[in-house]
Amino acid sequence: MSYYVYILKCCxxxxxxxxxxxVQKRLEEHNSSQKGAKYTKARRPVKLLYSESSKDRSSASKxxxxxxxxxxxxxxxxxxxxxxV
Numbered sequence: 001m002s003y004y005v006y007i008l009k010c011c012x013x014x015x016x017x018x019x020x021x022x023v024q025k026r027l028e029e030h031n032s033s034q035k036g037a038k039y040t041k042a043r044r045p046v047k048l049l050y051s052e053s054s055k056d057r058s059s060a061s062k063x064x065x066x067x068x069x070x071x072x073x074x075x076x077x078x079x080x081x082x083x084x085v
Contacts, residue, residue, distance in 0.1 A: 003060035010043035
């Protein structure tokens with residue numbers, strides 16, 4: 001089963017990185033339900049800026065960790081590269 005790593009832009013301009021099996025469903029949860037992450041609850045609405053697939057949860061978690069270590073500038077560059085493809 002594929003997992004996805006995604007980056008959201010919160011209403012205050014901050015970026016949030018997470019993983020999910022279904023990115024659209026997770027985006028809806030972040031924006032509306034009690035299942036959204038504590039961080040995004042106070043920063044709604046959120047917008048999906050980036051996603052990439054991983055072969056399994058372990059790979060997605062490792063990639064999420066790599067992305068979370070990036071600076072904001074590096075995350076923005078990653079997002080821009082994906083938009084230009």
